[in-house]
Amino acid sequence: MKKETLLNAVLIALFVGVALAAWIMDEPYLITLATKAAIFAIAGVGLNFALGFGGLVSFGHAVFFGLGGYAMGILAFHAQTYTPILEWPFAINGTRSMPVIWGVAIVVSAVVAVGIGALSLRTNGVYFIMITLAFAQMFYYFAISWPTYGGEDGLSIYVRNEFPGLNTMDPIQYFAICFTLLLLVLFCVHRAAHSSFGLMLRAARQNEERVQAVGHTPFRLYLTAFVISGAITGLAGALFADLNRFVSPTLLSWHTSGEIMIFVILGGVGRVFGPVAGAALFILLEYVLGGLSEFWQIYLGAILLGVVLFARGGLYGLIAGREVAHD
Amino acid sequence: MTDPVLEIRGISKSFGGLKASNNITLDLRPGEIHALIGPNGAGKSTLIKQITGNLTPDSGSIYFNGQNVSHLSTAARARLGMGRTFQISSLAMDYTVLQNVVMGALGQRGNIFRFFNSVMKDADLIKVAEDALEQVGLEDCRTFRTSDLSHGQRRQLEVAVALTLRPKAFLMDEPMAGLGAEGSQRLIGFLDKLRHQAPIMLVEHDMDAVFALADRISVLVYGEIIATGSAEEIRSNALVRSAYLGEGDAA
Amino acid sequence: MSLILLAEQTLNGLQFGVMLFLMAAGLTLIFGVMGLINLAHGSLYMVGAFAAAGMAAATGSFMLALIASLVAAAIAGVLIELTVIRRLYDRDHLDQVLATFALILIFSEGTRWVFGSFPLFLDKPAFLSGTVTLPFNVEYSVYRLSLIVVGILVAIGLFWMIAKTRIGIRIRAGENDREMIGALGVDISRLYTMVFALGAALAGLAGALIGAIQSVQVGMGEPVLILAFVVIVIGGIGSIKGALIGAILVGLTDTLGRFLLPQAFALILEPSQATSVGSSLASMSIYILMAGILLFRPKGLLGGA
Numbered sequence: 001m002k003k004e005t006l007l008n009a010v011l012i013a014l015f016v017g018v019a020l021a022a023w024i025m026d027e028p029y030l031i032t033l034a035t036k037a038a039i040f041a042i043a044g045v046g047l048n049f050a051l052g053f054g055g056l057v058s059f060g061h062a063v064f065f066g067l068g069g070y071a072m073g074i075l076a077f078h079a080q081t082y083t084p085i086l087e088w089p090f091a092i093n094g095t096r097s098m099p100v101i102w103g104v105a106i107v108v109s110a111v112v113a114v115g116i117g118a119l120s121l122r123t124n125g126v127y128f129i130m131i132t133l134a135f136a137q138m139f140y141y142f143a144i145s146w147p148t149y150g151g152e153d154g155l156s157i158y159v160r161n162e163f164p165g166l167n168t169m170d171p172i173q174y175f176a177i178c179f180t181l182l183l184l185v186l187f188c189v190h191r192a193a194h195s196s197f198g199l200m201l202r203a204a205r206q207n208e209e210r211v212q213a214v215g216h217t218p219f220r221l222y223l224t225a226f227v228i229s230g231a232i233t234g235l236a237g238a239l240f241a242d243l244n245r246f247v248s249p250t251l252l253s254w255h256t257s258g259e260i261m262i263f264v265i266l267g268g269v270g271r272v273f274g275p276v277a278g279a280a281l282f283i284l285l286e287y288v289l290g291g292l293s294e295f296w297q298i299y300l301g302a303i304l305l306g307v308v309l310f311a312r313g314g315l316y317g318l319i320a321g322r323e324v325a326h327d
Numbered sequence: 328m329t330d331p332v333l334e335i336r337g338i339s340k341s342f343g344g345l346k347a348s349n350n351i352t353l354d355l356r357p358g359e360i361h362a363l364i365g366p367n368g369a370g371k372s373t374l375i376k377q378i379t380g381n382l383t384p385d386s387g388s389i390y391f392n393g394q395n396v397s398h399l400s401t402a403a404r405a406r407l408g409m410g411r412t413f414q415i416s417s418l419a420m421d422y423t424v425l426q427n428v429v430m431g432a433l434g435q436r437g438n439i440f441r442f443f444n445s446v447m448k449d450a451d452l453i454k455v456a457e458d459a460l461e462q463v464g465l466e467d468c469r470t471f472r473t474s475d476l477s478h479g480q481r482r483q484l485e486v487a488v489a490l491t492l493r494p495k496a497f498l499m500d501e502p503m504a505g506l507g508a509e510g511s512q513r514l515i516g517f518l519d520k521l522r523h524q525a526p527i528m529l530v531e532h533d534m535d536a537v538f539a540l541a542d543r544i545s546v547l548v549y550g551e552i553i554a555t556g557s558a559e560e561i562r563s564n565a566l567v568r569s570a571y572l573g574e575g576d577a578a
Numbered sequence: 579m580s581l582i583l584l585a586e587q588t589l590n591g592l593q594f595g596v597m598l599f600l601m602a603a604g605l606t607l608i609f610g611v612m613g614l615i616n617l618a619h620g621s622l623y624m625v626g627a628f629a630a631a632g633m634a635a636a637t638g639s640f641m642l643a644l645i646a647s648l649v650a651a652a653i654a655g656v657l658i659e660l661t662v663i664r665r666l667y668d669r670d671h672l673d674q675v676l677a678t679f680a681l682i683l684i685f686s687e688g689t690r691w692v693f694g695s696f697p698l699f700l701d702k703p704a705f706l707s708g709t710v711t712l713p714f715n716v717e718y719s720v721y722r723l724s725l726i727v728v729g730i731l732v733a734i735g736l737f738w739m740i741a742k743t744r745i746g747i748r749i750r751a752g753e754n755d756r757e758m759i760g761a762l763g764v765d766i767s768r769l770y771t772m773v774f775a776l777g778a779a780l781a782g783l784a785g786a787l788i789g790a791i792q793s794v795q796v797g798m799g800e801p802v803l804i805l806a807f808v809v810i811v812i813g814g815i816g817s818i819k820g821a822l823i824g825a826i827l828v829g830l831t832d833t834l835g836r837f838l839l840p841q842a843f844a845l846i847l848e849p850s851q852a853t854s855v856g857s858s859l860a861s862m863s864i865y866i867l868m869a870g871i872l873l874f875r876p877k878g879l880l881g882g883a
Contacts, residue, residue: 188442191442192443194446194447195442196442199446199447202419202421213405214405
């Protein structure tokens with residue numbers, strides 16, 4: 001078995017193992033940590049689709065994370081206050097059904113991604129990085145100044161939303177929901193990476209001229225990847241907001257964008273399971289180092305610096321070596 | 328005379344005060360190898376870029392198989408059958424040899440927006456890819472990473488990818504560049520047979536290859552075609568001799 | 579809406595703009611010459627502000643505080659250049675973004691560790707306090723006016739340096755062709771370190787100058803950093819002239835936007851709505867401006883070569 005596949009399996013086992021062990025030992029806090037890691041992993045898998053496969057350095061992916069979060073927040077808020085979101089031209093009411101919320105989060109993120117992507121992909125290099133950041137900042141400041149949904153203070157949702165047949169307030173059950181979604185996303189991304197689209201997209205990242213020479217336009221590939229990427233990260237945002245039962249503009253900040261990038265790079269850019277390792281490492285560091293010192297982010301910074309300078313391939317690069325060609 | 332596959336009509340391009348292409352008219356006929364030669368800085372690369380669509384001419388037009396392609400993108404022209412190889416190998420370096428060629432076959436087939444198929448296990452694509460690799464002699468290297476290939480092998484791979492496109496014409500920019508004597512000989516033999524699949528417009532500096540292969544030769548100097556003709560005609564053309572050798576020299 | 583208020587806000591916009599220019603000039607030089615995206619620039623701004631506050635508290639002298647800010651920021655700049663930054667010149671933008679983001683974390687939390695979370699205070703010097711009456715009866719803060727003057731002087735100084743001095747020539751050559759000037763025997767490493775230190779010093783100075791009218795606290799550099807990037811993207815990366823134009827544009831847009839938009843909306847919406855919609859739009863205005871410019875000039879106003 002290839003080292004990479006082995007590491008993938010180990011990671012999955014680790015997630016399930018930690019959650020189950022925490023459940024048996026009745027440590028709900030640890031289950032919550034595992035859930036957080038799973039959600040961050042989804043966000044990272046989303047970014048990795050555009051960044052790792054497409055080479056698109058988006059420094060504004062928090063916009064999708066935040067859109068997903070606010071989709072949850074707005075729908076649940078109107079449900080819990082029994083007010084409609086829109087009365088004219090047709091009535092839209094809030095909802096507390098998770099599948100519906102996820103659907104809205106995904107669709108809204110995808111639509112916004114079409115807009116941001118179509119405009120941003122007209123630039124490249126550092127300009128692309130900056131314009132994606134700019135769009136995220138627009139939404140960030142908008143959220144801060146819009147008082148209806150809490151503005152800077154954010155919005156609290158009293159009770160976790162509903163999933164048919166499950167008690168979502170039970171930590172292990174919510175973990176199961178998030179982790180299952182993670183596995184689903186990983187499956188789809190894995191298939192996409194090995195598909196016709198994946199072959200062309202990853203070729204475009206390496207050499208745009210070559211893709212044109214075989215008759216196709218990189219722009220369409222990139223835009224598609226960007227939209228899929230945004231939709232996945234949007235789903236993560238909705239899950240995260242539900243986990244904390246709280247949504248605030250911080251989800252849209254560039255710090256959040258940076259953190260999502262950290263998940264991707266810690267695990268290994270371009271590896272399907274990379275962000276899973278990266279998110280797990282990040283949560284581990286936050287928990288372990290945070291316990292040692294209030295200023296744990298200094299150590300996070302140092303580790304990140306070390307990885308960028310000396311272990312460029314992230315955890316997967318260290319353990320599984322150079323990426324094996326998919327044959 | 329059968330219709331030319333590729334027609335370049337009156338192409339002109341200036342960069343500021345420099346006229347890189349000055350009213351160039353050329354064509355490429357079925358079954359021929361048409362070599363484009365000229366001293367450094369003559370504007371050969373600029374011309375190729377205008378044919379493939381990477382550069383827009385200031386005036387003039389390009390006709391491919393009777394169709395005006397002057398306003399089409401590079402990708403669109405590639406889809407119509409312009410098979411191009413690059414002066415500096417332009418391949419997906421992290422991919423294996425097979426992946427690069429499958430990519431070409433996939434590009435030709437179209438419909439790249441499929442997300443759930445296993446492209447490297449697609450029997451049709453693999454067949455086309457392996458045929459192309461066999462033609463250029465790289466079939467034993469299919470699992471090698473492209474970045475690990477030698478310079479000559481990369482050239483071969485470029486040609487293989489071009490083959491998968493089932494091109495109606497080849498545009499080759501200095502394919503001999505960097506090849507040793509043996510590699511050049513092999514490529515010359517290969518190109519000789521290739522012309523029957525599709526005509527080749529060949530930019531080259533290697534005069535042995537040019538005189539061995541070319542049915543017609545066009546000479547480009549300071550952005551202008553100063554002569555077009557058979558090898559013999561070009562060899563004895565006074566203008567060409569002075570352009571290459573200076574005034575009053577015997578070859 | 580009084581014209582005097584408008585004039586005052588315009589001057590504020592100009593002042594904001596020239597301070598942004600101090601940040602942006604360093605950033606655009608560093609990117610133009612070394613091809614490096616430096617997110618840690620905001621941290622150098624912060625270092626300058628803290629050094630100034632510390633020196634002012636120790637000696638009571640504003641002038642010494644400014645000198646301290648220049649020196650401290652330059653030293654911090656040289657230190658990170660020698661240890662981290664020079665390993666990033668050959669790397670791709672993603673690596674540069676991540677590595678300098680890591681530096682932000684280290685600087686911010688490190689400063690919080692040393693100085694705590696409470697803001698420090700830096701007082702304006704006595705000889706610059708108070709207001710002055712300008713033409714048309716506009717009363718304006720002396721300090722802010724002097725910031726505008728300082729900014730213009732720095733701009734003139736930079737233009738002179740780039741155009742007339744040996745190092746300026748090397749900078750211009752380096753922007754055009756890095757490998758070439760190395761081959762011509764110019765000591766690239768030293769040039770890069772000096773450019774980085776210069777950018778850092780400018781950032782530190784800006785931090786100290788602004789620190790006197792706002793507060794000195796951890797994280798103060800980040801909003802300014804983002805705006806500085808917006809400025810250099812608008813102006814065109816690598817162009818100091820572009821940075822100046824971009825900075826003034828951004829400064830005016832932001833300040834006047836915050837002032838005018840709520841008032842404009844008050845004409846059609848009720849007051850509380852007008853304020854919130856107006857402020858939202860004002861905050862977003864800079865980014866809308868940048869996105870708009872990039873769509874018509876994908877390399878900024880004066881960028882691209």
